[in-house]
Amino acid sequence: MDEKELHHRQKITEQFGDQHNWPGDRCREGDKRQSPIDIKTTDVVKDFNSLFIKYGNLKFVGYNKVLLSAINNGLTIQFTTDGDESIHPTITGGPLKYNYRLEQMHFHWISEHSLNGIKFPMEIHFVHVQSDLSVDEALMKRDGLAIIAVFCEVQADLDDYENTPVDEIIEHLPNLTSTGDRMSGVLLDISKLLSPKNNNYFTYAGSLTSPECNEVVIWIIYQYPIRISDTQYRQFSKISAGRHNFRSQQRLSQHVVFTPPSNHVNKPHLVMFFENVVNLVADFFRNVTT
Template sequence: MFAILVLFVVSFADVTLQAEWTYSQQSAWPGVCNAGLGQSPINIMTQEAIVDKHHAHIRGPLIFRGYNDVPLYGSNNGHTVKWSGVADGPAPVLAGGPLRGNYTFLQFHFHWLSEHAIDGMKYPLEVHMVHIKTGLTLDEALARADGLAVIGVFFLMHRGYGSDRALEEIIPMMPYIVNSSQNNTEPRRIDITRLLSNEPQSYYTYHGSLTTPMCQEVVTWIVMDKPIYISPDQYALFTKVDVGGDYNYRSLQPRNNRVVYRSIASCASIMAPTLPGTLISLFSCLSTSLAAGVNKGVGAFLNIKRKIFGTPAKNCVKAK
């Protein structure tokens, strides 16, 4: 019954806000979107992220339960395409890492280009897996600093073998939700683990907000730093989706002295976007940095050079 209530309320919230904001007018977003000091997404600077080697914040490995076979239906809410759990279906549960308690999976959706950036660089696509603290209603979760947990995973474009595996279960559903006026798809059983990084214990985490109105600052973000692959043909399908414009990502927000932690497993080099993805991302970084006045490092040419030509393993700033 709880799962049914939560899914109903979340769907209702999507409908009520659908026509009230656009990505082209982010300065007019309601709620705390333009007043909050803990907003998302942010530019994650690898050299400034802290490895919590004493496990004061990241107290153990992330735990994923029930992600392998989940009945989900696809929809287009006018801002993104998303896949939500059916009312009576089993709900995956996330725990461990920086989380205190269990979090129940609600839905995953996509942003193109990526919303978060690593050292000033964006990726072609980012998926967000939204979870609510188990046992809370949506209203209760939106009133608590730890009410939601969202996993972010980046995608690289690649033409090689296996580059279509991550999305091959949902791509057949895309034509039915290209337009926001189309009905939801029929439920289909999805292996959500395909959307996780191949190294799911390698990530950054920080406290932030929803990246859509009302931008409540109630999210524990877990941003995996090892991306997965998407084929150019698959990516082309996302660019045809009706989201009210050519893109659906929020501008980068100031970090405002928030601490970004990184897992011990993340102390390694970051995979770079492909050249086409890098060129797209460069344009995005330049435009969003001018518009949002984000923190240092965004679009820096040294970071771009490192992303194109690679970089050795990064030194980690460790918590004392």
């Protein structure tokens, strides 16, 4: 990656710290479609009239063997796609009119979005750029980026030898525990993280959740979390000294959240997942400080 490209890519690298001092007017709640938000399932619009979800089912190409490099940037672990852009995985369909290529993926703990007021222990973001645009161009276009968000739930009784979708990623974490640690030539099967039940999602037009909070993102948020074990979750507490790395939730303005008409949004089922999350998260941060 040459220096110019690196500079461009850093424009969509997560930055945290004091959110009141973030650069850019958009980050100061001045705009209309800021992220993240709480998704109230009772307010979600089933898109029978294809107002927002106009392009059929989501279509994923090339996610089962992805070449990436990884870095611990002091705030999160970020995996960035390597090699020629033409071979990067792509997504289209659903709310996406164009093809979008995978640019990078990273982790937030605890989650940025929430469902019915309740957060998950972790949220993974898969950041995609409209395929025929550079990152710079995409950051100026109202649908320049597409980010898929996948929640993780921690299942305390999950056996450590049971396979989980994040196994391949966790394998690399011991090499990425200190700020600045990096590795290249990482091959991952990301398709395992992107559930095949792809009509179970929420989608809305929002923003980046880090400076400069550009309102250029089509969010696709999976309704059902993937499972990770307690041990796996604790691995992340060693990164970034356990500091939170999520943006606070934003006031609702022009946000309208849609879901495919075939999705059965089942609220009681959702709430069931979260009974122990508060304890888990408290435990997580306790572990960091001891």
